[in-house]
Amino acid sequence: MKDTLADLAALGGTPEFSRFLQVGTPSVGDRSRLFDRLNTAMDNEWLTNGALVREFEERIADLAGVRHCVATCNGTLALQLLYMATGLSGEVVMPAMTYVATAHAARVLGLTPVFCDVDPVTGCLDPEQVEAAVTPRTSGIVGVHLWGRPGRADELEKVAARHGLTLTFDAAHALGSSFQGRRVGGFGSAEVFSFHATKVVNCFEGGAVVTDDDGLAQELRVLRTFGITADGRSVGIGTNAKMTEASAAMGLTSLDAFGETVRHNRANHARYRSALRGVDGLSVVDFDEQEDPNWQYVILKIDEAVTGIHRDLMIEVLTAENAGARRYFSPACHQLEPYRSERPTSLPHTERLAEQVVALPTGPAVSPTDIDRICHIVRLAISHGPELTDRLRRRAAPPSTAGSGT
Incomplete structure (x- = not known):
């Protein structure tokens, strides 16, 4: 388990996972x-x-x-x-x-x-x-x-x-x-x-x-x-x-394998929800258990105003660890071409949601231990949100050319 920001792969540490964990690992069956x-x-x-x-x-x-x-x-x-x-x-x-x-x-x-x-x-x-x-x-x-x-x-x-x-x-x-x-x-x-x-x-x-x-x-x-x-x-x-x-x-x-896949997805969802419970500015999108969901996705919402870190930076952190988090869906369709130019539209609820959500790795190939390790990284990143944001942005900034002459 990583203990400090210096341990994060995005800041030069060793990736947590040797294999890449995907959103929606294929359910192959027998x-x-x-x-x-x-x-x-x-x-x-x-x-x-x-x-x-x-x-x-x-x-x-x-x-x-x-x-x-x-x-x-x-x-x-x-x-x-x-x-x-x-x-x-x-x-x-x-x-x-x-x-x-x-x-x-x-x-x-x-x-x-x-x-x-x-x-x-x-x-x-x-x-x-x-x-x-x-x-x-x-x-x-x-x-x-x-x-x-x-x-x-x-x-x-x-x-x-x-x-x-x-x-x-x-x-x-x-x-x-x-x-x-x-x-x-x-x-x-x-x-x-x-x-x-x-x-x-x-x-x-x-x-x-x-x-x-x-x-x-x-x-x-x-x-x-x-x-x-x-x-x-x-x-x-x-x-x-x-x-x-x-x-x-x-x-x-x-x-x-559908029944077993759904049971596995449900257990994964519950594990994520439990491991991230109580983290301010984070919420796992829930399903109505009175219905019969397939539990296919684990969607995390990140409020940058509370956590001090933007969703995209969290994806950068997790991806560097070989935990393949993804935006789902962002930008939204009205923010993409050709629609953005042809019919400019303001959709505030859509835009806020698209800015906050991230899909986390799940599926039959993702184990409870994998989930615990992913959530530990998320918690570590959130606990140092503003500092991590500053370090990642400074690392990504192009070198200054001030005073270099031409």
């Missing part, structure tokens, strides 16, 4: 089962549009409590297909506190993302702010279940109904989670999951749209395969968004 599935696909000489994808879709639909799952090669294309299939046009209201893919998937289709402020407690869309953002050009609302914590989906459904708008959700983080006893997946017209390598279930890379709408599911399947129906008829424009059998094999194997 490798032998994965290889069995891959061998079956290769023995069958059927590497796409096959039985493994269909099985994966059935299991995801069951977990989400819906009738249909349309698997895709990644979550961004799942979003694009959903925007296309629901016929969105003009403006789409969405939070800026999300990964930029939520907005880019709309923008690439010619839609205009209209960024809306969030509830400062949940980080999810504030329904009152959404209502105020609706104009005659608005066709849809895209909610985001931030860090797997569902927002006020019921109220967003009411706003959408009042204005005749399509409501969909980017549920990239929220597989297996619930809101008011309902599984994420059945809210709005449809919801999108991500199976990126860092997610609680991964397909190496993958995504899916889930829905109870039979017609929408059929439209998504056609769009996913170049606009060609199952019987080979070309009925319109589409793209190639199919999931491969290899990705489905990984997804099924990761799904096999």
Whole structure:
């Protein structure tokens, strides 16, 4: 354990960890089962549009409590297909506190993302702010279940109904989670999951749209395969968004481990929360234990005014120790190009949250001892916040050229 600031790797000490701890270490599951599935696909000489994808879709639909799952090669294309299939046009209201893919998937289709402020407690869309953002050009609302914590989906459904708008959700983080006893997946017209390598279930890379709408599911399947129906008829424009059998094999194997992964994540979250309890200016974002969260992320909020150290400097400290903390999400979408220049927007709750949050390493590869060591470093940094800030900034400052002449 490090005792003084001089021990910190950011100030010249030895890194605490010999291996790099990640946010979202992949949940691989039983490798032998994965290889069995891959061998079956290769023995069958059927590497796409096959039985493994269909099985994966059935299991995801069951977990989400819906009738249909349309698997895709990644979550961004799942979003694009959903925007296309629901016929969105003009403006789409969405939070800026999300990964930029939520907005880019709309923008690439010619839609205009209209960024809306969030509830400062949940980080999810504030329904009152959404209502105020609706104009005659608005066709849809895209909610985001931030860090797997569902927002006020019921109220967003009411706003959408009042204005005749399509409501969909980017549920990239929220597989297996619930809101008011309902599984994420059945809210709005449809919801999108991500199976990126860092997610609680991964397909190496993958995504899916889930829905109870039979017609929408059929439209998504056609769009996913170049606009060609199952019987080979070309009925319109589409793209190639199919999931491969290899990705489905990984997804099924990761799904096999889902229960154990969630239990491990929950224990990690509790360990972080306990180890950092009582530190002024720090708080671990909590989940509603009356619901059924997947505990995928451990999000720490750092108030620089109290701790004397900015979130970015804390990330620098932890990363130097091989504890790969990350900003999640910062800058927010409205602070990024092209949106910042095209439609300057002030979202105070979003901006404050984006400035404070950091995701800490968790997942099956992170042990209780790892967490204790990470939290000890965080506590050490906070206990010397102003001094550490000064030393890091002086170290990063370029050397003075005063008096050097030319």
